[in-house]
Amino acid sequence: MSPYFDVAAIRREFPAAARMVYLDSGFQTPLSRPVKEAFESFLHEGYEAAGPKSVWLERLEMVRAKVAQLIGASPGEIAFTKNTSESMNIAANALPLGAGDTVLMIDGDHPNNVYAFLNLKRKGVRVRFIPMTDVVDANCFLPHLDSSTRAISMSHVTFHAGHRFDVESVGRLCAERKFHFVVDVMQAIGVVPIDAKKIGATFIGSGTHKGLLVPQGLGFLYWNKSFKELQPTYLATAGLARPPADFIAREDNMALAPTAGRFELGNFNLPAVQALGAALDLVERIGVENIQNHCFDLGDHLIDRLDQAGIALVGPRERARRSPHIYVIGLPAHDWLDYFAANNIRVSPERDGIRVSLGMFNTRADIDALMTAIGRRGVSRPSRAA
Ligand SMILES: Cc1ncc(COP(=O)(O)O)c(C=O)c1O
Known part of the structure; x- marks a missing residue:
């Protein structure tokens, strides 16, 4: 009971x-019954009606709004991705980081977050690790800040021991010092209430195959849209404010979408998105x-x-x-x-x-x-x- x-x-x-x-x-x-039924209905529509893509895309926007609601964001701040790794890589590469800049991370944090930032070594960006302790909050980062610090990235909940770190205090520190803050909520989402605005992150990334109840292969990225200057490393038609109606790419008119759609690439994992809609209804119901x-x-x-x-x-x-x-x-x-x-x-x-x-x-x-x-x-x- x-x-x-x-x-x-x-x-x-x-x-x-x-x-x-x-x-x-x-x-x-x-998998739960509602998620299985959502997949089945997608298969049925694809099988019987050769795929009502416009309907699927309308539903995708509804699911985007549900993801946004779950974390206290607006739909325009949510991009669909493949998984946490992709979200963290998009975030790491969108931040204005260059040679001599430092990103602080927690020693032993999830490798799919850490590698996204270690890979910036190519640009001369350094990652410095603070120790992993039972409590990680703003105070733990203070002794490690210096004039090169530009960003902090960390998990909300650790996969290997179940720590729940004080991301809100770290977010406040980042806001005060004008650092960017990137949070991996893969192990928290769906089980720990998340309020993107209270966390104060620039980006929040996650997959959906744990607390969000769908199979692997779908993730999301929250982008705080007040950071309009942040641009995607990769670009596809979907990332444009005004995609060309004639489908001919031109150099002019490449303004980015004002939404997190600027970080999206090509077609979506539509069956999983549809399943995520059913999963979010279940999570919201409880x-x-x-x-x-x-x-x-x-x-x-x-x-x-x-x-x-x-x-x-x-x-x-x-x-x-x-x-x-x-x-x-x-x-x-x-x-x-x-x-x-x-x-x-x-x-x-x-x-x-x-x-x-x-x-x-x-x-x-x-x-x-x-x-x-x-x-x-x-x-x-x-x-x-x-
Ligand atoms: C904290 C954390 N981040 C990321 C991942 C997984 O990354 P991805 O969604 O890219 O497979 C996991 C576990 O699967 C995790 O525990």
């Missing part, structure tokens, strides 16, 4: 959750705050059970510092992963143990099944952050 929403009803929408103990939403979401609270409650239960079993939690324990849904337990992955698989329990190996990650459909019974399986095998030596 959850005080927040009818979890049993939601769970029925995710049939995979009945077939296995699925504790791996931080890797990939299982409410991100409720999903967050439900996951926090399950996380509290997991932490209690780990404490009773004498098994360490890697990463922060306090709700104020942790993500609602990502918990790494201090059991060595190489010892335990096959065992969990053999017991029909889906979890992920992580740097420091086994990652348990929750979704809206999980219940205390899933946590208890995991802990019962651990108890059956027994923990031979005191657990530690491996």
